[in-house]
Amino acid sequence: MKITHIAFLVLLVAAVAFSLPQDVRESVSVDLGLGAFANESGPILLTVDTALAGRTLNSPYVMFYAYMASKDSNRKISVAAKDIVVLYNGRELTLPKVSELRGNYRGINRDYEMYRQLGKEGVIASWVRMYQFPPRPNFFPPTDMSTEVAVDTGSMFGFYGFDTPLYLKNPGFSKGDKLTFVVKDRKNSDLTSECEVVIK
Numbered sequence: 617m618k619i620t621h622i623a624f625l626v627l628l629v630a631a632v633a634f635s636l637p638q639d640v641r642e643s644v645s646v647d648l649g650l651g652a653f654a655n656e657s658g659p660i661l662l663t664v665d666t667a668l669a670g671r672t673l674n675s676p677y678v679m680f681y682a683y684m685a686s687k688d689s690n691r692k693i694s695v696a697a698k699d700i701v702v703l704y705n706g707r708e709l710t711l712p713k714v715s716e717l718r719g720n721y722r723g724i725n726r727d728y729e730m731y732r733q734l735g736k737e738g739v740i741a742s743w744v745r746m747y748q749f750p751p752r753p754n755f756f757p758p759t760d761m762s763t764e765v766a767v768d769t770g771s772m773f774g775f776y777g778f779d780t781p782l783y784l785k786n787p788g789f790s791k792g793d794k795l796t797f798v799v800k801d802r803k804n805s806d807l808t809s810e811c812e813v814v815i816k
Contacts, residue, residue, distance in 0.1 A: 644657075644812075645810075645811045645812040645813070646742075647814070648663075648738035648739065648741045648742055649737070649738040649741070650667055650734075650735055650736075650737055650738035650739075651665055651666040651667030651668075651669075651670055651738060651815075651816055652664070652665045652666070652667065652736075652738030652739045652741070652742065653665075653666070653811055653812065653813040653814070654742035654743065654744075654811065655809060655810060655811040655812075656687070656742075656743050657809070658687070658807075658808065658809030658810065659686070659687050659688065659691070659693070659801075659806075659807045659808070659809060660684055660685070660686065660687065660693055660695070660772075660799055660800075660801070660807060660808070660809035661683075661684065661685045661686070661687050661743050661747075661777070661809070662682065662683070662684055662797065662799060662809045662810070662811045663682070663683040663684075663739055663742045663743070663744050663811070664680055664681070664682050664683075664782075664797050664811045664813050665680065665681040665682075665683075665731075665736075665738070665739055666680055666813050666814070666815050666816065667681075667731070667734045667735075667738075668680070668681065668727060668730055668731045668734060669789065669815055670791060670815050670816050671730070672723075672727065672730075673786070673789050673790060673791070673815070675721075675723055675727075675786060676720065676721055676785065676786055677712065677717060677720070677721045677723070677783045677784065677785055677786060678783065678784055678786050678789055679727045679731070679756075679781045679782070679783050680781070680782045680783075680784070680797070680813075681731060681779070681780070681781055681782070682779065682780055682781075682782050682797065682799075683739065683742075683744045683747075683749065683777055683778075683779045684770065684772055684777055684778050684779070684799060685743070685744075685747045685772050685775075685776075685777030685778070686772045686773060686774075689773075689774045689775060690774075691773075691807075692771065692772070692773040693771070693772050693773070693801045693807060694769050694770065694771045694772075694801060694802050694803070695769065695770050695772075695778070695799050695800065695801065695802065696768060696769045696802040697711050697755045697768050697769070697770075698710070698711070698768065699799070699800055699802055700782065700797065700798070700799050701797075701798045702782075702784060702795050702796065702797050702798070703795065703796040703798065704787065704793070704794075704795045704796075705787075705793075707787070709784050709785070709787065709795075711755065711782060711783060711784065712783055712784075712785055714755075714756060714766045717756060717783055718759060721783075724756065724758055724759050725758050725759060725760060727781070728758045728781075731781075744777070746775070747775050747776065747777040748775055748776050748777070749776075749777050749778070749779045750776065752767075753765060753766060753767045754766070754767065754770065754778075754779065754780035754781065755767065755768070755770070755780045755781065755782065756780065756781045756782075756783050769802060782797070789815055790815070791815055791816060792814065792815065792816075793814070793815045794812060794813070794814050795812070795813050795814075795815070796810050796811070796812045796813075797810060797811045797812075797813065798810045
């Protein structure tokens with residue numbers, strides 16, 4: 617009799633788990649190594665690279681790097697910089713305006729060069745390897761003579777994604793801190809995804 621009850625409970629738990637929405641069952645971000653984290657469960661595929669952040673914790677502004685794409689290749693998604701929120705120690709951090717960053721911080725070009733030299737094996741181990749990220753303006757372009765004007769919205773469709781630095785004003789980050797990046801479509805807030813990262 618006990619075995620029958622146990623079997624019934626196991627089946628019941630399994631049924632409940634599989635009846636949950638996909639994003640509830642698989643909402644855990646994956647640590648890809650080398651500071652990269654990814655979450656493929658939501659409508660917006662999201663990978664966040666913290667490799668540079670872990671090396672520049674004394675900077676007044678800290679750069680993370682994000683890769684985004686539409687999980688449904690037939691759905692166009694546009695993410696506005698102003699709508700990206702980062703959850704940290706019970707606070708909601710938002711990205712600074714480009715004018716604020718450039719007015720208060722002189723390390724943008726250095727950050728780009730440092731990030732370019734870092735290994736991307738963790739990032740490439742994610743869904744990112746299946747998508748194309750053509751060179752185009754992003755939220756925080758470098759400040760050299762060839763710089764294109766920053767965009768305030770990143771668009772993605774089909775197998776073309778959008779990659780961009782994400783700067784945050786440093787509230788006192790340290791190694792081991794956990795942050796959750798939340799991105800959403802600018803017109804449809806139901807199309808929201810998140811990625812939890814750890815600064816290493």
